Amino acid sequence: MHLLAEAGGAAPSLHNSQPWRFRPTPDLLGLEVHADLDRAVPVADPDGRALHISIGAAVFNLRVAAAHLGREAAVRLLPAGADAQPRAVLDLSAPARSAQPFGADLYPAIAGRHSSRQPFTNRDVPEALVADLITAARDEGVMLTLLEEHGVRRVLTLTSEAEARIAADVSREAETRRWLRLEPSYDGIPLAALGSHDRDAHVPMRGFAGHPPRHTTPAERFEALPQLATLTTHLDTPADWLHTGQAMERVWLLATARGLRASVLHQAVEIPDTRWRLRDPAEGPGHVQLVLRLGYGPPGAVSPRRTVEDILDEANG
Ligand SMILES: Cc1cc2nc3c(=O)[nH]c(=O)nc-3n(C[C@H](O)[C@H](O)[C@H](O)COP(=O)(O)O)c2cc1C
Incomplete structure (x- = not known):
């Protein structure tokens, strides 16, 4: 156990x-x-x-x-x-x-997978690997779409809009900031995992450190055109969310096993109207549940976990 x-x-x-x-x-x-x-x-x-x-x-x-x-x-x-x-x-x-x-x-990728919030290189994800990622998500009942340029720009714009709205909302902003950890902890986001921020401000990484940031992260040039994938389900029930989580992890572990890094851009999913506008009308009906940024670069820092004693209960039967 x-x-x-x-x-x-x-x-x-x-x-x-x-x-x-x-x-x-x-x-x-x-x-x-x-x-x-x-x-x-x-x-x-x-x-x-x-x-x-x-x-x-x-x-x-x-x-x-x-x-x-x-x-x-x-x-x-x-x-x-x-x-x-x-x-x-x-x-x-x-x-x-x-x-x-x-x-x-x-x-082996379970322990090796981390969120990489660092800049990625401009190297494309090979088509064969994209096909494998699509199959991995489909095996969990979820559609993975690697976005074309116009889709990437639309999702980045929506993510920037959502990030600005989160920054302007005192309770949302305070909640996000509460999960930043300046001291060693067993949960939350350690400073070392924040990565960098995009010098050219076109990849809207989440502002865990507040607006304006209380702890600065290095400004670096990010990839020119991020490679973004969406995970979409037909319906939008808690069962679909559980399937999405399994698909996300299956895709992320496969990516990790093949040397590909990933991080999540979730801001637009958190606000109902930006979440709705994430759907590509040309793709037909569906609910975008998650946006993944994929690419080649540093593996990302380790974020801490609660101990097994804290998450594994005794049998109660
Ligand atoms: C539903 C969900 C939403 C997330 N949203 C974001 C996000 O908006 N920005 C971000 O940098 N990471 C996001 N993450 C990644 C988590 O912050 C990350 O998984 C967690 O800190 C543990 O770190 P690890 O992935 O390196 O193990 C999200 C993860 C999940 C499952």
Whole structure:
């Protein structure tokens, strides 16, 4: 259980809030994944969209770690449960069916994946890798689209607009800033992970340090045209958010395993009208759940995690 919880806890989450708890099922043959609502981010995420995406990412890591331990994880998603109910249950009673465990190539990337908020080079993501990322998301029921230039410009404009609106909103701004950590911690964003800011202000990285920033990050030139991918679902229910989280993590682990870096640009998703305008009308109906920035560059700094003792409950059956 320790290795599983460690893998689940390594997942990405909004502001590194880590809004999860893991608990062995009463029969001790599986693991429940609970939301830790004390760790919600209520102003930026009033509906729990990002919370479910983060929990979905943890579920994906658990599936890969279970396979690494030779177990076949049968996952039941329970997004509509009451607060005390798990959001997902993994039945781990069956041994893995194939000699090549699910996600074997992804397991080492669980610990090696970090948000890279540094400038990327102008090297394109190879088409074959883009195709693999699309397949990875599709296998989780989510559509990944690598945006063309006009789409990138539209999403950057919306992200800048959302970032400015967050900066102008006292409660949103204060909430974001509360997750910046100046001292060693077990959650939140350490200064070392902030990366740089774009000298030319065309890649709107999130202003964790306030507006104007209380702690300056180095000004550097970012890639000329960022490579942005959106994750889109047909519907917009908590189940779709859990699927998005699993797709995000599957894509991010695959990217990491292939030497590609990523970070999230989430600001436009957090405001209903900018979220709505993220959809590309030409692509047909769908709900954009996440914007990923992909590219080649530094791996990103390690952000801390809560200890396994803090996230793994005792069995209660
Ligand atoms: C739903 C969601 C939204 C996020 N939004 C942002 C964002 O807007 N800006 C950013 O730099 N990172 C964002 N992140 C990345 C988290 O800050 C990051 O995963 C967390 O700090 C842990 O760090 P790690 O990814 O390096 O493990 C987001 C992650 C998730 C899951």
